[in-house]
Amino acid sequence: MKKTLQTAIKITKAENSKIGQVDFENINFGKLFTDHMLICDYEDGKWKNPEVVPYGPLTLDPSTRVFHYGQAVFEGMKAYKDDQGEIFLFRPDENFHRLNKSSERLAMPALPEGFFMDGLHALLELEKEWIQPGFGNSLYIRPFVIATETGVQASEANSYRFMVICSPAAAYYSGDVNVLVAEKFSRSANGGTGYAKAAGNYAGQFYPTNLAKKDGYQQIIWTDASTHEYMEEAGTMNVFFRVNDTLLTAPVSDRILDGITRKSLIQLAEHLGIAVEVRPIKVAEIIAAAKDGSLKEAFGAGTAAVVSPIGGLGHQGEHYTIDKQEDSYATRLKNALMEIQYNKNEDPFGWRYKL
Numbered sequence: 608m609k610k611t612l613q614t615a616i617k618i619t620k621a622e623n624s625k626i627g628q629v630d631f632e633n634i635n636f637g638k639l640f641t642d643h644m645l646i647c648d649y650e651d652g653k654w655k656n657p658e659v660v661p662y663g664p665l666t667l668d669p670s671t672r673v674f675h676y677g678q679a680v681f682e683g684m685k686a687y688k689d690d691q692g693e694i695f696l697f698r699p700d701e702n703f704h705r706l707n708k709s710s711e712r713l714a715m716p717a718l719p720e721g722f723f724m725d726g727l728h729a730l731l732e733l734e735k736e737w738i739q740p741g742f743g744n745s746l747y748i749r750p751f752v753i754a755t756e757t758g759v760q761a762s763e764a765n766s767y768r769f770m771v772i773c774s775p776a777a778a779y780y781s782g783d784v785n786v787l788v789a790e791k792f793s794r795s796a797n798g799g800t801g802y803a804k805a806a807g808n809y810a811g812q813f814y815p816t817n818l819a820k821k822d823g824y825q826q827i828i829w830t831d832a833s834t835h836e837y838m839e840e841a842g843t844m845n846v847f848f849r850v851n852d853t854l855l856t857a858p859v860s861d862r863i864l865d866g867i868t869r870k871s872l873i874q875l876a877e878h879l880g881i882a883v884e885v886r887p888i889k890v891a892e893i894i895a896a897a898k899d900g901s902l903k904e905a906f907g908a909g910t911a912a913v914v915s916p917i918g919g920l921g922h923q924g925e926h927y928t929i930d931k932q933e934d935s936y937a938t939r940l941k942n943a944l945m946e947i948q949y950n951k952n953e954d955p956f957g958w959r960y961k962l
């Protein structure tokens with residue numbers, strides 16, 4: 608990805624930094640934001656005036672379109688600091704392209720690359736101290752675009768706002784999760800918005816996930832909407848299964864988010880000599896593998912946790928426990944990917960982006 612650094616970005620610094628009051632040992636992820644944010648507006652057919660300003664609330668008219676028709680897309684990415692204090696992003700070009708792909712699906716205008724990358728440079732330059740050193744610590748970056756035109760006509764807006772906010776994230780281990788295989792609810796359908804990081808996709812997940820939580824499951828494995836016979840995604844992550852020594856993951860489609868962690872893990876697994884099959888995965892085959900002991904591992908893959916091991920699967924009222932493996936692919940892949948992200952190892956794929 609080009610380092611353009613040609614976009615003129617106005618910078619207004621915060622008078623005081625909040626960083627002195629932050630207890631980085633006890634970060635409540637996603638609740639605390641850094642001192643600045645990036646704002647850029649789309650008006651009269653053009654993105655204009657990107658600015659870094661002190662972090663703070665927005666004032667929006669109650670009829671602003673995003674509140675009514677949900678024209679909102681977002682991204683999730685991280686900045687990492689290595690032992691020398693250098694700062695890296697991981698495949699930011701993928702986030703940039705996916706943001707525009709999501710926007711296109713919601714009839715929102717594409718953002719120029721320079722506004723995205725130069726905006727990130729300008730913002731992160733001011734927030735360097737918020738990126739804590741240490742394997743597992745990071746700064747979570749949330750770019751998003753919302754429709755800002757006022758008026759409740761049910762059509763796409765003529766004005767939009769692109770923003771980037773940042774939240775410090777600590778290394779954490781949430782433990783293995785239990786996941787329920789969806790039999791009734793769906794997060795996406797053929798021809799829908801599942802492949803986009805559209806805000807509404809997430810709103811639709813909360814209710815079924817709350818029902819699953821009542822039964823002791825933290826997440827849902829979404830299945831295809833028409834038959835519920837194929838495994839698709841786990842909560843807000845892509846999902847992998849290890850049957851004997853082969854890793855299986857579903858191909859991306861218009862129902863599945865093209866996860867950057869997923870595609871990186873596929874390449875990394877192949878590089879490490881692990882057999883990977885990208886193909887439709889029947890729920891029945893995974894349940895059969897759980898019954899006969901050939902289901903060795905299952906895990907979610909996403910930016911937030913990199914790899915999140917699944918300890919048990921619920922399906923049709925039965926619960927299947929997945930025992931821990933000594934030679935865990937989940938652990939190997941997580942470490943290998945994090946070593947690239949934190950500049951602790953070679954980056955044979957050119958994924959690291961030095962700021």
Ligand SMILES: Cc1ncc(COP(=O)(O)O)c(C=O)c1O
Binds near residue numbers: 840869
């Ligand atoms: C629905 C969904 N699937 C998969 C992922 C994983 O994508 P990535 O690896 O790019 O973070 C995410 C989020 O981050 C997601 O929201």
